[in-house]
Amino acid sequence: MASPKAPLLGKSGKDVSLAEDVFAVELRPHLVHETVRAELNARRAGTRGAKSRGLVAGGRSKPWRQKGTGRARAGTVRAAQFTGGGVVFPPGPRSYEVKVNRKARRAALRGALSHHAAGGTLAIVAQGVFETPSSRQAAKLVADWSHDLPLLVVAHEEEEALIKSFRNLERVLVTVPAELEVAHVVWANAVLVSESALPLVEARAGNGGAAGTEDES
DSSP, X not given: OOOOEEEEETSTTOEEEOOHHHHSSOOOHHHHHHXXXXXXXXXXXXXXXXXXXXXXXXXXXXXXXXXXXXSOOOSOTTSTTSTTOOOSXXXXXXXXXXXXXXXXXXXXXXXXXXXXXXXXXXXEEOTTSOSXXXXXXXXXXXXXXXXXXXXXEEOOTXXXXXXXXXXXXXXXXXXXXXXXXXXXXXXXXXXXXXXXXXXXXXXXXXXXXXXXXXXXX
C-alpha cells in the first residue's frame, strides 16, 4: 500500500508523505461518535439549577388558618403551587462528563484524519508562506485549493502570522495541535495543517501519544 500523501500548498507540484499509522487507518464510526459526544459534553457548564421549597425565602407562617376558609389547607407559601414557591425536584449543578479511554480517543482522531487524507480534503501549508499576517492571502490560498467550507486549520503555537491570517475568515476554525479534538475534524469539510504542526499532530494521534497533550480520561 502506497504511503498517504497530501499536497503542499505554497509550493506547487509538491506533496508531503504522511505517517501511515495516523493517516492511513480504518475509520471506526462508533469510536468517533463516542469521542465527539464526550468532547461536546465536556464543553457544557452544567450550572443550571433551581430552588426547592427549602431554599425559597419567606413563608414561615401559615398563609391562612387551617379550617373555615373554604380553601385547601396550606402550611407555607414556599410550596410549589404558589407563585414564587419552590420547584418540585429542582435541577442542580451536575457534570456531563463521559469517560473515553485515551486509546479510543487517539484511534478516533486517527480515523477522522485518515478519512480526510483518503478523501483528498487534507493539505499541508508550507513553512514560511505567511511571513506577515494577511487574511487576503489566506483567502486566496483557500480559494485556489478549491475545497468546501467549513475549514479547520491546525497551526503551530509559534506561527502567529499564519494564525492571524486565517482566524478572521468566515467558517474557518484555527486551533493548535495540543487542543485538536475529534469534533473539530468531524465538523470540517477540509483540513489544513501547517508543516511545522504536522509532527505534533502525528504525535498526538499516534499509538504512543504525546506526553501532556491529552488528559488522563
